[in-house]
Amino acid sequence: MCGIVGYIGGQNAAPILLEGLTRLEYRGYDSAGIAVLGAKNAQVHRVVGRVRNLAAALPKRLTGKVGIGHTRWATHGPASEANAHPHTSEDGRICVVHNGIIDNADALRAQLADAGVTLASETDTEVLAHLIARSGADTLEDAVVEAVSRITGTYAIAVTDTAHPDRLVIARNGSPLIIGVGEREMFVASDLAALVRHTSQVAHLDDGEFATVFATGYRTFTVDESDTTKPATEIDIAAEDLDLGGYPHYMAKEIQEQPESVERIIRGRLDDRFGVARLDGLNLTPRELRGFSRVKILGCGSAYYAGQVGATMIEELARIPADAEAASEFRYRNPIIEADTLYIAVSQSGETIDTAFAVEEIKRKGGRVVGLVNVVGSTIARACDGGVYLHAGPEIAVASTKALTNMAIGFALIALALGRVRDLSNADGQRIIDALRAMPGQIKSILDEGPRIAEHAKEFATANSLFFVGRVRGYPVAREGAQKFKEISYRHAEAYQTSELKHGPLALIDAALPTVAIVPADELTDRNLAAVQQIKARGGAVLAVTHEDVDFGELDVPRIVVPKTEPELDPILLTIPLQLLAYHAALSLGYDIDKPRNLAKSVTVE
Numbered sequence: 001m002c003g004i005v006g007y008i009g010g011q012n013a014a015p016i017l018l019e020g021l022t023r024l025e026y027r028g029y030d031s032a033g034i035a036v037l038g039a040k041n042a043q044v045h046r047v048v049g050r051v052r053n054l055a056a057a058l059p060k061r062l063t064g065k066v067g068i069g070h071t072r073w074a075t076h077g078p079a080s081e082a083n084a085h086p087h088t089s090e091d092g093r094i095c096v097v098h099n100g101i102i103d104n105a106d107a108l109r110a111q112l113a114d115a116g117v118t119l120a121s122e123t124d125t126e127v128l129a130h131l132i133a134r135s136g137a138d139t140l141e142d143a144v145v146e147a148v149s150r151i152t153g154t155y156a157i158a159v160t161d162t163a164h165p166d167r168l169v170i171a172r173n174g175s176p177l178i179i180g181v182g183e184r185e186m187f188v189a190s191d192l193a194a195l196v197r198h199t200s201q202v203a204h205l206d207d208g209e210f211a212t213v214f215a216t217g218y219r220t221f222t223v224d225e226s227d228t229t230k231p232a233t234e235i236d237i238a239a240e241d242l243d244l245g246g247y248p249h250y251m252a253k254e255i256q257e258q259p260e261s262v263e264r265i266i267r268g269r270l271d272d273r274f275g276v277a278r279l280d281g282l283n284l285t286p287r288e289l290r291g292f293s294r295v296k297i298l299g300c301g302s303a304y305y306a307g308q309v310g311a312t313m314i315e316e317l318a319r320i321p322a323d324a325e326a327a328s329e330f331r332y333r334n335p336i337i338e339a340d341t342l343y344i345a346v347s348q349s350g351e352t353i354d355t356a357f358a359v360e361e362i363k364r365k366g367g368r369v370v371g372l373v374n375v376v377g378s379t380i381a382r383a384c385d386g387g388v389y390l391h392a393g394p395e396i397a398v399a400s401t402k403a404l405t406n407m408a409i410g411f412a413l414i415a416l417a418l419g420r421v422r423d424l425s426n427a428d429g430q431r432i433i434d435a436l437r438a439m440p441g442q443i444k445s446i447l448d449e450g451p452r453i454a455e456h457a458k459e460f461a462t463a464n465s466l467f468f469v470g471r472v473r474g475y476p477v478a479r480e481g482a483q484k485f486k487e488i489s490y491r492h493a494e495a496y497q498t499s500e501l502k503h504g505p506l507a508l509i510d511a512a513l514p515t516v517a518i519v520p521a522d523e524l525t526d527r528n529l530a531a532v533q534q535i536k537a538r539g540g541a542v543l544a545v546t547h548e549d550v551d552f553g554e555l556d557v558p559r560i561v562v563p564k565t566e567p568e569l570d571p572i573l574l575t576i577p578l579q580l581l582a583y584h585a586a587l588s589l590g591y592d593i594d595k596p597r598n599l600a601k602s603v604t605v606e
């Protein structure tokens with residue numbers, strides 16, 4: 001969703017801002033703009049559409065060494081040039097870019113209109129530009145503090161003032177904002193991706209924090225203007241991690257990276273002597289781990305499905321009741337928070353607002369919450385009491401793949417930690433550890449099947465509607481498979497428990513509605529095969545994602561065979577072909593795989 005960049009230093013700002021905005025494109029947006037401070041005034045350029053349209057629309061000579069830029073995802077008012085950021089005060093002195101939502105914007109717009117201000121857009125953001133410009137405060141910093149004190153909602157903002165061309169003033173509440181420290185130049189961004197080409201030294205603002213950013217340094221402070229000392233820290237993302245590296249799409253790259261990204265999450269965390277996982281970041285003693293009698297997992301979208309995989313693993317390995325819930329629902333139902341429940345927030349970006357609010361709700365009520373998060377230093381990672389970083393590396397494609405695989409493995413590690421302070425034996429712990437170690441090689445062998453899976457995908461892409469079915473461990477696999485398929489190929493794909501087919505959806509089965517069936521070699525194989533038979537008997541096509549040992553007998557069913565691992569971990573490998581299936585379906589349909597319509601990589605507004 002919306003992205004912010006800012007620059008102040010010795011170079012021309014425009015190319016740096018454009019490059020930064022390009023790096024944020026993956027988040028999803030519908031319009032873009034920049035403001036560059038010239039000798040006397042601010043030059044603002046905005047367009048509907050892509051950053052490359054903005055670049056094409058800029059005048060040849062756009063000079064100025066201070067500027068801000070934005071990619072907008074429409075919330076208040078449609079995608080139009082007038083609604084794109086930056087927004088300016090009536091006299092053009094103040095320019096503002098904003099991520100988040102101002103809840104009381106309507107009331108503030110009405111007040112400003114009554115005071116004679118002509119509003120130039122339909123956005124909530126514009127009120128900030130007017131409030132700052134109309135403040136009688138002595139300094140820009142005071143004016144920004146005063147303006148944000150009048151708004152409610154979430155924001156990350158960056159402000160320029162032609163009267164103070166030596167600085168950017170920025171503020172954060174509920175939406176990420178990072179300062180990048182260069183050599184006599186400074187950068188501002190809502191996402192590390194926009195900074196890594198310029199610097200590896202960054203400082204994250206906290207909620208309620210402000211900063212003045214000069215070319216040579218920065219000062220962070222609170223609403224009452226007391227300094228907060230925020231030293232920059234080194235980040236571990238290399239610029240190459242964000243390139244396509246020869247792949248046609250980020251999704252293809254990220255699928256192929258899985259053998260290495262799985263190596264990264266398990267590295268140094270498997271303890272063979274005690275058959276356990278070492279997870280120091282959880283900040284939980286063995287005694288505390290023993291004290292939990294329930295586990296509740298919260299996430300959104302695919303992370304929620306990964307949470308369902310995790311809940312089953314935890315129940316099986318640790319024998320503690322565990323379940324996953326959509327964080328977006330949880331926070332709205334006045335949830336009961338129990339002291340002996342371990343809450344786990346799961347998120348690739350660490351910025352999904354629904355998950356972040358769920359964490360807040362748990363903490364407000366005194367619950368213990370740990371994070372399973374990919375982006376280091378992200379909002380959710382910092383809000384949790386501890387956690388396990390996924391180390392999947394930067395994930396750019398909207399459709400999550402390698403981060404999800406690592407989420408499932410992260411849950412296996414947590415299940416080991418919880419299980420080994422209970423009844424899980426050392427031998428059983430070791431069985432899981434050995435299986436985790438074998439996983440990168442097994443994933444590689446599934447990826448080698450890519451061309452065959454592509455053939456099936458082409459066929460399935462022609463259907464308007466599909467079922468994905470699985471049961472117990474296989475059900476979240478089916479849900480994730482359907483999610484991925486619909487996200488990027490725009491085909492209706494619905495997941496069902498295989499056991500529930502006969503209670504309704506079977507009525508829909510015919511030659512036009514194919515089914516992807518998850519049929520692992522486990523205690524439910526026969527039941528799954530019986531369901532496949534029922535689908536076939538009604539003329540439905542079936543593609544089975546299955547194991548070598550499963551005997552399909554007379555059933556003529558095309559199969560994608562994945563290597564067998566320990567039963568508790570089967571869902572991890574069964575999901576991989578479904579990533580390839582969705583990818584190749586979207587590819588054959590010619591869609592924009594990395595940036596599916598209407599979706600954003602991280603949903604930072606409600």
Ligand code: G6P
Binds near residue numbers: 348351
């Ligand atoms: C968005 C994305 C989904 C993602 C979900 C959770 O809806 O489009 O692909 O699964 O957010 O994101 P997170 O960053 O919290 O894992």
